[in-house]
Structures are given as structure tokens and as C-alpha cells.
Amino acid sequence: MSYILGIDMGGTNIKAVAITADAQxxxxxxxxxxxxxxxxxxxxxxxxxxxxxxxxxxxxxxGVVAPGLAARDERSIAxxxxxxxxxxxxxxxxxxxRGQFVPVLNDAHAALLGEAWCGAAAGARDAVxxxxxxxxxxxxxxxxxLLRGRLGRAGHLGHISLDVxxxxxxxxxxxxxxxxxxxxxxxxxxxxxxxxxxxxxSAVVEGDEVARRVWLRSIRALACGIVSIIxxxxxxxxxxxxxxxxxxxxxxxxxxxxxxxxxWRPFGTCVRIELAKLGQWAGxxxxxxxxxxxxxxxx
Amino acid sequence: MSYILGIDMGGTNIKAVAITADAQxxxxxxxxxxxxxxxxxxxxxxxxxxxxxxxxxxxxxxGVVAPGLAARDERSIAxxxxxxxxxxxxxxxxxxxRGQFVPVLNDAHAALLGEAWCGAAAGARDAVxxxxxxxxxxxxxxxxxLLRGRLGRAGHLGHISLDVxxxxxxxxxxxxxxxxxxxxxxxxxxxxxxxxxxxxxSAVVEGDEVARRVWLRSIRALACGIVSIIxxxxxxxxxxxxxxxxxxxxxxxxxxxxxxxxxWRPFGTCVRIELAKLGQWAGxxxxxxxxxxxxxxxx
Numbered sequence: 248m249s250y251i252l253g254i255d256m257g258g259t260n261i262k263a264v265a266i267t268a269d270a271q272x273x274x275x276x277x278x279x280x281x282x283x284x285x286x287x288x289x290x291x292x293x294x295x296x297x298x299x300x301x302x303x304x305x306x307x308x309x310g311v312v313a314p315g316l317a318a319r320d321e322r323s324i325a326x327x328x329x330x331x332x333x334x335x336x337x338x339x340x341x342x343x344x345r346g347q348f349v350p351v352l353n354d355a356h357a358a359l360l361g362e363a364w365c366g367a368a369a370g371a372r373d374a375v376x377x378x379x380x381x382x383x384x385x386x387x388x389x390x391x392x393l394l395r396g397r398l399g400r401a402g403h404l405g406h407i408s409l410d411v412x413x414x415x416x417x418x419x420x421x422x423x424x425x426x427x428x429x430x431x432x433x434x435x436x437x438x439x440x441x442x443x444x445x446x447x448x449s450a451v452v453e454g455d456e457v458a459r460r461v462w463l464r465s466i467r468a469l470a471c472g473i474v475s476i477i478x479x480x481x482x483x484x485x486x487x488x489x490x491x492x493x494x495x496x497x498x499x500x501x502x503x504x505x506x507x508x509x510x511w512r513p514f515g516t517c518v519r520i521e522l523a524k525l526g527q528w529a530g531x532x533x534x535x536x537x538x539x540x541x542x543x544x545x546x
Numbered sequence: 547m548s549y550i551l552g553i554d555m556g557g558t559n560i561k562a563v564a565i566t567a568d569a570q571x572x573x574x575x576x577x578x579x580x581x582x583x584x585x586x587x588x589x590x591x592x593x594x595x596x597x598x599x600x601x602x603x604x605x606x607x608x609g610v611v612a613p614g615l616a617a618r619d620e621r622s623i624a625x626x627x628x629x630x631x632x633x634x635x636x637x638x639x640x641x642x643x644r645g646q647f648v649p650v651l652n653d654a655h656a657a658l659l660g661e662a663w664c665g666a667a668a669g670a671r672d673a674v675x676x677x678x679x680x681x682x683x684x685x686x687x688x689x690x691x692l693l694r695g696r697l698g699r700a701g702h703l704g705h706i707s708l709d710v711x712x713x714x715x716x717x718x719x720x721x722x723x724x725x726x727x728x729x730x731x732x733x734x735x736x737x738x739x740x741x742x743x744x745x746x747x748s749a750v751v752e753g754d755e756v757a758r759r760v761w762l763r764s765i766r767a768l769a770c771g772i773v774s775i776i777x778x779x780x781x782x783x784x785x786x787x788x789x790x791x792x793x794x795x796x797x798x799x800x801x802x803x804x805x806x807x808x809x810w811r812p813f814g815t816c817v818r819i820e821l822a823k824l825g826q827w828a829g830x831x832x833x834x835x836x837x838x839x840x841x842x843x844x845x
Contacts, residue, residue, distance in 0.1 A: 316812060325813075326812045326813060372696075373695055373696040387778070387779070389688065389693050389694075389695065389700065390691070390693070390694065390695075392689070392691070394688050394689070394693075394779060394780075395688075395689065395780070396672055396688065396689075396779055396780020396781065397671075397672040397780050397781060397782045397815075398780055398812055398813065398815060399780070400776075400777065400780035400810075400812065401688065401778065401779050401780040402778070403777040403778065403780075403810075404777070404778055406773075406774070406777035406778075406810065407706065407774035407777060407778055408708060408770040408771070408773060408774050409707060409708065409709070409710050410708070410709065410710065411708050411709065411726075411766055411767050411770045415808070418777065418810035419773070419807065419808050419809065419810060420770075420773055420774070420777065420808065420810070421770055421808065427710075467710055468710050471707040471710045471719075471720055472707070474705075474707060474718070474719055475705070475706035475707050475719070475774070476778070477699075478699065478702040478703070478705035478706060478717065478719065479686070479700065479701070479702065479703055479705075479706055479775070479778060479779075480686070480693060480695055480700050480778075480779075481693075481694070481695020481696050481697055481698070481699035481700040481702075482695065482696060483696045508718065509714070509718050509719065509720065510718065511699075511702075511705065511717035511718060511719070513615060513625045513697055513699065514624075514625060514697065516696075516697060
């Protein structure tokens with residue numbers, strides 16, 4: 248059976264999916280990245296591909312996703328600092344030596360490609376993803392094309408400013424969306440009472456008034472970020488992914504109330520806000536999608 | 547001589563340019579829009595085209611630019627409220643009856659296309675324009691393509707929020723970039739002392755300390771908006787256009803100081819900030835450029 252392999256390299260685990268051209272998942276695997284003390288992942292990934300191909304036959308194409316900024320030629324991650332810095336400049340096409348190009352994508356970009364293929368944004372040509380976790384990331388699809396930008400940085404939507412006088416975040420943006428809603432600041436935002444958004448939302452559900460105020464404040468900031476994104480890139484749908492999105496309706500219901508007040512709706516049209524569907528497999532599926540499009544000659 | 551006609555319809559005046567495929571301007575004309583009491587502009591524009599073609603021969607193509615949101619099929623402005631509402635839904639291809647399609651563009655989108663063709667962003671594939679005037683508008687070019695979005699709204703960069711607790715602007719965005727730097731709020735921002743940014747900047751130049759504080763505050767907000775845009779769409783160059791950009795170095799010098807602090811610069815790369823070059827003719831030139839690309843079969 249004809250299939251594509253998508254490999255998603257994270258700091259802790261590698262996820263791999265074998266998927267057909269009509270998005271039927273044949274295999275899902277997960278194994279440790281093992282970057283430290285010496286990077287074991289290059290060998291682990293080649294071994295995994297060999298094992299899968301032994302079982303399923305040769306893959307039509309292989310795509311890879313990793314954190315960091317992907318190079319314009321999609322040959323490597325051109326820029327990655329801190330954890331997994333070993334991935335920077337690593338040439339997957341050379342390493343895998345398949346006699347075919349192996350495109351490399353940024354993780355949030357890949358997740359949106361996956362969702363726009365067979366997930367919550369299936370069929371949408373204008374879509375945005377926000378990954379709400381420890382930090383806040385994102386990706387933008389406009390007129391069917393993933394925005395990469397000059398350095399592969401496009402879609403870093405956690406780093407838009409919502410407070411000119413706010414503290415700088417990790418890339419120096421004052422009062423960023425990431426600082427306003429990411430798990431990285433939940434302790435600070437709640438006066439030390441909560442260490443995760445999950446705990447905060449549980450307290451909200453139990454009727455804790457202080458927790459409710461902190462949560463609604465974060466949601467208001469998220470809504471302001473979302474209307475900024477809507478006015479800047481005009482999507483049809485915005486997907487919420489990442490750990491914080493597991494709050495589900497506890498997140499969506501108050502967010503919709505804010506958007507009813509804040510969103511510009513020409514023609515009465517409002518942007519759909521949805522939870523992402525593919526969960527932790529979105530990146531690997533998106534990598535497979537990119538590799539498939541590459542083989543078909545898409546730019 | 548082979549040339550293209552670009553027509554830029556504003557609320558007060560219509561600007562028309564006849565330009566060759568290598569960006570040589572053959573003619574520039576300006577005449578009143580005359581929308582009130584009854585729209586005289588449809589007839590004025592056809593008359594103008596007839597007069598130009600009598601002199602220069604038939605134009606290879608004609609493109610039009612107008613305020614509002616352009617329809618996805620580029621046949622008309624699909625959404626325009628208030629002044630010039632008469633332009634909404636007006637079908638230029640039918641009206642001009644040239645036996646060829648006449649593409650219609652939003653004004654800020656056209657201005658960026660013009661600048662990216664033969665202006666301050668010539669040759670750039672990833673560029674952003676900010677028009678700083680009474681209001682603040684914009685446009686985004688990503689990987690050589692103009693972002694339109696689902697409703698043609700992409701690039702409304704004046705309507706990104708920089709203050710979650712701020713007052714709503716005309717499209718409900720709280721504490722927007724437009725409110726922070728547009729001429730529409732200069733009186734409010736200066737405690738009633740100035741009615742235009744020009745007056746404010748003159749006072750800054752003369753050493754007025756209060757004016758300086760107001761101006762630097764506005765520039766700080768502009769810098770925060772610019773880093774948000776940089777992190778979201780990752781351009782190579784950002785062009786500043788509109789009346790406020792006439793402040794030139796009085797704007798650019800303090801803006802660069804802020805950006806040195808606030809901009810995320812992977813690889814040490816910084817985004818060029820430049821003044822737009824084509825001035826009031828940018829829209830008409832961009833309309834001609836779009837019509838030329840259309841004739842060449844570009845999507």
C-alpha cells in the first residue's frame with residue numbers, strides 16, 4: 248500500500264506516522280529523542296524508517312518536523328537555540344540518503360498543515376493555529392499557502408504585544424500574548440496559587456472567584472490577540488491547540504463572549520474558533536502532507 | 547508604446563497613471579471623484595481612459611484601486627461603508643467593457659504592490675506596508691504574494707490591539723495601533739495641544755518637552771506594533787507611508803532606538819524600516835502592476 252512517512256521530533260519524544268494519500272493512518276509510533284549526552288536521534292530515526300519500510304514497503308516520501316526556524320530551502324532547521332540545538336543545520340536529505348528530497352518543517356507550521364489537510368481546518372484555505380501551552384506558538388495558512396516569511400519565523404503569534412508597558416518575553420516583545428496566557432506565567436498571574444492552567448481552570452469550575460477573575464483576564468487577552476490576528480491575516484477559522492485548549496468549553500464559551508464584543512465582522516461574517524483535532528499527531532501528519540505535496544511538485 | 551493604465555479612486559480625487567511594463571511613467575493625471583450628490587466618477591473614469599488612449603493608443607490592461615474590501619474574484623469592491631459606499635459592488639469589467647478583465651484592488655494592497663515593483667521595496671518578496679495617516683492601514687506581501695485573506699481584509703494592521711484595556715477603535719479593537727499613532731487621536735494624546743502629527747513633530751523639533759514625551763510614547767507603541775508584525779509575518783522590509791511618515795528622520799531615528807530593544811533578531815538579522823517612495827501615486831502604480839500581472843496569467 249502506498250504511504251508517506253511523517254517524523255515529528257520533539258525535545259523528549261519522536262512521533263512517527265505512516266499515512267496514505269487519503270489520510271488513512273497505517274501506523275503510529277513513538278520513541279525517545281535521546282539528545283543527551285550525545286544525539287542518538289539521527290540513528291534512531293533511520294532505524295525506525297528501516298523497520299517501517301520492512302513491514303510496509305518503501306514509503307513514497309518522508310517529511311520531518313522539528314522545533315526552530317526552518318530554512319527557506321526546507322533542507323534543515325536553520326535556527327534553534329537551547330534544547331535540541333543539535334538539530335540546527337542537520338541535513339535530513341543527506342542523512343536519510345533516500346535519493347529523494349526530505350522536506351523539513353517547523354513544528355507549529357506542520358501541525359497547521361496537518362489540521363488543514365485532515366483535521367479541524369480540513370479544506371480551509373485561510374486558517375490560523377494557536378498552540379497554547381507553556382509558551383504560545385502558531386502558524387498561518389493564507390490562500391492555501393503556509394506563511395514562512397523571510398527567516399521561517401512567520402506565525403510566531405505568541406510574540407505579538409498586547410501591552411506596550413509590559414515586561415519583555417523571551418524574544419523581547421513587551422506584554423506578549425504568550426505572557427498573557429501561556430502556562431509559563433500562570434503562577435505569576437494567580438499570585439502563586441496555581442502552577443498550571445489546568446489547576447486554574449479546575450478551580451474556576453469549582454466556583455473559585457479569584458481563579459475566575461484570573462482566567463477571564465487571560466481570555467480577554469487571548470481574544471484581543473485573536474482579533475489582532477483576524478484583522479491582520481483574515482482567516483476563515485482559528486484553531487486552538489496545546490495543553491490549555493484541553494479546557495474545551497471552559498475556554499471557548501467565555502472566549503466567544505469576548506469575540507462577540509471585539510471582532511470586526513464585515514458582511515456579518517465571523518471567524519470560526521475551533522479546537523484542533525489531531526492532537527499530538529498533528530505535526531507528524533503535517534510533515535507527511537508536506538512531503539506528499541513536495542513529491543507532487545508543489546512549491 | 548505599450549503601457550498599462552492604473553486608476554486610483556479616493557474619496558476626493560482620482561489619480562491615474564499610464565506606465566510601461568518596465569515602470570516608466572508616461573502620464574500622471576488627477577481629477578475630482580465627484581461622488582456627491584450622484585456618482586459622476588464612473589463616467590469621468592471612462593472619459594479619462596478614452597482621452598489617454600486617443601493620445602497613447604490602446605492600453606494593454608487597466609487596473610483599478612478603491613477603498614474597501616476587494617472581492618476574492620477581484621471584480622469589485624465587495625464591502626465599503628460610509629463615504630464612497632457607491633463603489634461597493636460596482637463591476638469595473640462590465641462598466642469599462644474593454645473585452646478584458648479589469649482587476650480591482652484595495653488601496654493599501656495596491657500601494658504595497660506598487661512599492662514592491664518599483665518603489666522602496668523593489669524586489670522584496672516579504673514586505674509590509676504601514677500607512678500612517680488619520681487612520682492606520684497596511685498590507686502584507688509574503689513570499690511574493692499579496693495577502694488578501696478570506697474577505698479581502700488581510701493587512702488591516704492599524705487594528706491590532708496594543709492595550710487589552712484600551713478604548714475600542716472603529717472596528718472594536720481595544721487600544722489599537724491606529725488609536726496609538728493615527729492622526730485621529732493626536733489631539734486626545736496631546737491634551738488638546740495639537741490637531742495633527744505634523745504640529746506635534748514641529749513642537750518636538752523646537753524642543754517642547756511635553757510634545758517630545760507624547761511623540762516618543764506614540765513611537766513606542768508603533769515599535770510594539772512593528773515587532774508584533776515582524777513576529778507574525780516575518781518580512782524583510784517594512785515601509786512607512788502616509789502623512790505621518792513625512793516626519794522622516796524625526797520618526798525613523800527614535801523608532802530604530804526602540805526596535806534595537808524590542809525586535810527579535812535571529813541570526814542577528816534585522817528587518818529594514820524604510821519610508822515609502824511612490825507617495826500618492828503608489829496606489830495607481832500598484833493597480834497597473836496588478837493588471838499587468840493578470841494579463842500575464844498570474845493568479
